[in-house]
Amino acid sequence: MLKLDAASNMPLFQQIYCQIRADILSGARPEGTRLPSLRAMSKEMQLGKNTIESAYAQLALEGYIAAIPGSGYKVNPIYGLLHQIESNPTVAFSLSGNDHAQKVNQHYRYNFSYENSDGSTFPNTIWRKLTSQILTDDAPASGYSTEMHSYGDAAGYLPLRHQLASYLYRSRGVRCTAEQVVICSGLQPSIMSILRLLQGECNIIALEDPGYHGARAVYECFNTNTIAVPVNGDGLDLAVLVNSSARVAHIAPSHQFPTGVVMPISKRMEILSWAIENESFIIEDDYDSELRYSGRPIPSMQSIDTNGRVIYLGTFSKVLSPGLRMSYMVLPPLLYQRFCEIFSGFQCTVPWLEQAVLTRFMANGLWERHLRKICLQKKKKHDVFVNTVNQLWGERAIIHGHNAGLHILLEFTDGASEKELVSKAALSGIKVYPASNLWKDKALCPKNCLFMGYGMLSESDIVSALKVLKAAWC
Structure with missing residues (x-):
């Protein structure tokens, strides 16, 4: 039974529409139920025929009811479809199983x-101070006012790349020029760039098993053929790699993820030999090299590469913050030239201001402190x-x-x-x-x-x- 309120600001035809619509959605008016005729409803509600017709027309327009020639209106199968969607196991799984x-x-x-970090370790006070200094420094010599409002190099802010090249040589033995350093917005964008650089050349990539799921997700997203290479007590199984048709190996030799295995120098040399003989590349993922609690720092694989076969990846997520979205890669000379050609029309994806702050942070000796x-x-x-x-x-x-x-x-x-x-x-x-x-x-x-x-x-x-x-x- 419909209940109308003449004192309401809602028009009477809309009150009728809303109540019938609610009955259909709740199942109170099942599929196939005939609605009272316009004349019968008009007489029952003591309303003009046009008011009832306007309500029915809106319901028909939205698909809740259908006109039957010569027989009035009947309810469409709305409730059944709605119930099917609500009880669909696929939909239910996607809602309840979403991590x-x-x-x-x-x-x-x-x-x-x-994956997340302890925010209490971030140098908030210093970072805020350096940010303020850069934003208020309009001296022509600094170039900040120009850099802030300009599109920069696709590889990132050159002064930061100079700082990184110097630091990486001191800490990890990485040998490179500042130009070979490319600033990225995380490991995954780095991998995406590498896939483009090696497109058509390296169609199969060897991944450590177990390995970092975030890297694997990128390769799978781009439908890259991968081979899972088991990790033993001294790193990935070299025999499996050599016998595969992989042309790229993504490895973490200094602190394998997640086993923590450190690859010995002998195996590093063997993998480098494999890369040279097969004209292949090694992606060296050095994701947490700064966080070592015993023994001397382990030199990077890139430091012993004399043939330009190693692509070195590093990040600021573990020692600063993942929210900065800042990482870097060091490309061999051949791939850096290719980067300049392919990405000449691109801009760096990391905001200039964050790069400038980190540059000053490193230049002032605050980074190593x-x-x-x-x-x-x-x-x-x-x-x-x-x-x-x-x-x-x-x-x-x-x-x-x-x-x-x-x-x-x-x-x-x-x-x-x-x-x-x-x-x-x-x-x-x-x-x-x-x-x-x-x-x-x-x-x-x-x-x-x-x-x-x-x-x-x-x-x-x-x-x-x-x-x-x-x-x-x-």
């Missing part, structure tokens, strides 16, 4: 995330994590990949499976991550292994969280 939505909606007391501070802080977290795991689990837990970086692989020698460990941790308000996501070949992944980052948590939170996990997993 991002779960991350946003579910609150955890502690999160062992690897910041590195020393960060390494000390991260080492304390690393030591707390490792010591607490050893105290709580002893020989029942094996720690892979420690003494560097911001993550470890935690493998249990007995007990629950990976799925059970993740589930029980979540019930206790703690987010831990399955290691199997990092393996292409799931059969090679340990059955009860977790991938855990500790960079976001304080030292006291690391201890508290691990104690909660100990109780949850017993």
Whole structure:
């Protein structure tokens, strides 16, 4: 029964339309139900025929009802379609299985995330001061006022590239000119550029297995043929690489992700020989080279490359902030010339202001001071994590990949499976991550292994969280 309000500001025909529409959507007027005729409805509601006709016409226009010649109007199958959409398993899966939505909606007391950073370590005061200095410096000699309002080089701000070339030689032995350094907005854009540079030349790429899922996602997105090469105790399996038809190898020789394996010099030389003999390229992913807590810094593979076969990748995400979206790659001379030709009409994707601030940050000696501070802080977290795991689990837990970086692989020698460990941790308000996501070949992944980052948590939170996990997993 329709209820109309003559005192309402809504026209009567619209009140009729809205109520019938609501009945159809709720299923109160099922598919095929005939509506009262215009004459019958007009008499029942004591309204003019035109008012009823206007309401029906709007419902028909929007597809809620259909006119039957000589028989009035009947309800279309709206409710059935609506119910089918709501109960469709594909749609339900996409809504309930969306990882991002779960991350946003579910609150955890502690999160062992690897990808995000601890904001308290960012040099906010200094960064703000340098930004202000640059924005207010209108001296012609500095060139800031011109640079700020100009489109720059596709490879990035040249003074920053000079700073990087100098720093990389001192810290990692990387030998290059400033021109060979290209500023990028993250690892994935770097890979996209490399794929374009090698288009038609290197159609198959060898990836470490396990390896960084963010890199693998780019190759898969661009339908690049890849070969998963198992990682052994000294790095990727060289025999598999040599026997493959790959022309590019994407590796992390100084701190393999996620196992933490350091590739020995002998294997580095063998891989370089493979690249020279096959006219192939090596993408050296040096994602966290600054964060090493024991021993001397390990020279990069690029430092021993005398034939221009290594593309060196680095980032500021781990020691500054991933939100800056700033990384870099060092191209061999041949590929840098190709870069200039292909990307001559492009602009750098990293904002000039952030590049200028980082340039001054490095030029003033603040970068290396910041590195020393960060390494000390991260080492304390690393030591707390490792010591607490050893105290709580002893020989029942094996720690892979420690003494560097911001993550470890935690493998249990007995007990629950990976799925059970993740589930029980979540019930206790703690987010831990399955290691199997990092393996292409799931059969090679340990059955009860977790991938855990500790960079976001304080030292006291690391201890508290691990104690909660100990109780949850017993």
